[in-house]
Amino acid sequence: MMLGTHFIELPVLMPPMLPEMVGVSNTQYFALYYQGSKATWSSGRAMATFSYYAVYAPLVEHIALAIHLEPYNLGSDDEIPEHAILCDTVCHKMYVGAYKEIDYFLLQQHPKELPTLSEQEFKEAVKAVEDMTLEQMQKLGMFEMFGNTNPQARQATIELVQWLDQQITEELIQQYIQLANRGNWTAIMALDTLKLRISEGKKQQQQLENN
Template sequence: MLGTHFIELPVAMPPMLPEMVGASNTQYFALYYQGSKATWSNGRAMATFSYYAVYAPLIEHIALAIYLEPYNLGSDDELPEHAILCDCVRNKMYVGAYKEIDYFLLQQHPHEPSQLTAQEFEEAVKAVESMTLEQMQRLGMFEMFGNTNPQARQQTVELVHWLDQQVTEELIQQYIELAKRGNYTAMMALETLKRRMAEARKQQQELEKN
């Protein structure tokens, strides 16, 4: 049962999100930012994933940005006070207090030992040894050096395209009204949308020329 204080976000969980962050074989996982890295955890395991290819396109997208504005998901200067909870079965996303979500995630594994067993350690080593360089790039493990993996870029395009489909005229109007009142998140979201529209027009003009 979900925590009573978790707020359901009005956008469904993007279906490609678990694969993009590297979370699998779990119903629930959380997303947040800590230690200068976008991070996911499921109460049993945690790992970092690509900030530029997944995290930023998700939380900064106009479909979600304004709903996440009141929450502190963490930054380079602050630990997360809140987190996004993803439900892979119901394809829903929630936001809530980091500590409450962390405790909730622990309940997914009530009968599992808290310490890493020898077998789990061996499996972890094998997992790292079996991971190819391409897989590491896709997860953003070498992002500080620049992620040039074509598949990762294509997945980002698909994520943004999916989020685009969740945007309504009413939502855009809400952003416009908030921007007029000086809301920084709304202004930045509209500026990003404006830039994307300009790029799309430029690409269309180039296609028409050819």
């Protein structure tokens, strides 16, 4: 994969402990920037926030890097990022470039196929969704997909998802199916998650009927 022609290599190697400190793994390239009042990393397939004071500020404000990053806008509380730092975990190099270009570059490092979902599983996911009416889909039961949160937070999450479920339309589902058939990773995973919810919802319904 070729690096963007406008990416500028920084004259400092990537600190070897940096990926672990921000929480990145299993990817060659990731980007660092500041967005939504949070220090953020992205690999093109995943993204998360990390400590501003423990990692981000010590990195970008260090004398070894500060002067080289000064011309660029990595984002602030008042501005969205125009640029980002691109880290190469294999060559241990860092680059800076336009945020949009780096974001596009990161997407290219992931394979089109999804190794965690077989063709049979994909077909089952599509069929499960196609066999549901829109009304049935909007009345799906919830299952343990949100981790172990406290009851109050979990209830808020359930209400959030139920509200979002009401925004599902038949056109939206068809759009997801079309994108999944073209190999869109996000659409495939969304359909697979929905298949799991449908399956669990049916189990819960059967348990209620048996009782």
